[in-house]
Amino acid sequence: MCERAELLRALDELLQPERFKDYGPNGLQVEGQAQVGKLVSGVTASRALIEAAIAVGADAIFVHHGLFWRGQDGCVTGWMKQRLALLLAHDINLFAYHLPLDAHPTLGNNAQLALQLGLVAQSQFGEQALGCLGQRADGQSFASPQDLAAHIEQALGRAVTLVGEQHKTLRKIAWCSGGAQSYFEAAIEAGADAFITGELSEPQAHYARECGVAYLACGHHATERYGAPAVAAHVAAQLGLVHEFIDIDNPA
Known part of the structure; x- marks a missing residue:
């Protein structure tokens, strides 16, 4: 007590x-x-x-x-x-x-999502530095956006919506849990090859197609569990x- x-x-x-x-x-x-x-x-x-x-x-x-x-x-x-x-x-x-x-660096939603996905953060970006940019914890790359999407689906137990570049090796991964659609442009500017968040809004689908950066919407709840x-x-x-x-x- x-x-x-x-x-x-x-x-x-x-x-x-x-x-x-x-x-x-x-x-x-x-x-x-x-x-x-x-x-x-x-x-x-x-x-x-x-x-x-x-x-x-x-x-x-x-x-x-x-x-x-x-x-x-x-x-x-x-x-x-x-x-x-x-x-x-x-x-x-x-x-x-x-x-x-x-935002908590070890116990927070972004840190725990990274743990579930086998990612390690190397820097932060976006408003109030809530977005994370990093790579796979094993130092390897994802062979393609589809490879990353399949990895996330297995880790989180739900379907992923993938938009954008389909044939690109992914080394720099950005993520921000929940409804972080507005962080996508900052992720692109930070040099990400792919961006993981919970939700997808209409403008981000076009940004993904035009900028060559894969966008993966993995569920608001699923990324913040x-x-x-x-x-x-x-x-x-x-x-x-x-x-x-x-x-x-x-x-x-």
């Missing part, structure tokens, strides 16, 4: 949210009971995750995508009311960290908490 404030302090010290300009509040988003014994981690604070956390007796939930975002109207109705009602009725704390969780449990497990071990990762499947 630990105090809620102690858990918040440990997460803040690890993830350093003050370093980031973000799209919503990082840290404790919903206050629950003061004592925490079991911590559940997940990608998004969906109703399904909250219900699953209640079922396993969680005192706190740690996620990448929290409840509150810039631009919301502030009304507690519909899905927001349903999620908040569950958290408040069961006195569960909700902790959410967005960009700080993407690894940071939350890595951070939560680390902090749980530090504070003597029970931790459980609950993966709520999402096709996006």
Whole structure:
């Protein structure tokens, strides 16, 4: 067991949210009971995750995508009311960290995605230096974009959308988890042969075809499944908490 404030302090010290300009509040988003014994981690604070956390007796939930975002109207109705009602009725704390969780150099989404794919980062690029540029950990190249796509599909267990150059050896690989379409141009400027992210928007398909850099959209959820449990497990071990990762499947 630990105090809620102690858990918040440990997460803040690890993830350093003050370093980031973000799209919503990082840290404790919903206050629950003061004592925490079991911590559940997940990608998004969906109703399904909250219900699953209640079922396993969680005192706190740690996620990448929290409840509150810039631009919301502030009304507690519909899905927001349903999620908040569950958290408040069961006195569960909700902790959410967005960009700080993407960026942590060893436990974050980008670092953990690289671990899953056998990549090693050598530099960062893009806004707030969230994008990573590197190569295969074994020093080899991918024979083609199709070779890289097949490798990712096997590692992440889902189909990949590949656009762009089809017959090119890939040595410099760029990646940024989630919805990082806007980082593609910065990846091209950084010298990447291929860019890995979660989603594909209309303009990036044209950039990929015209610039000769392969674009691989691998799923927003699929590329961000690894940071939350890595951070939560680390902090749980530090504070003597029970931790459980609950993966709520999402096709996006």
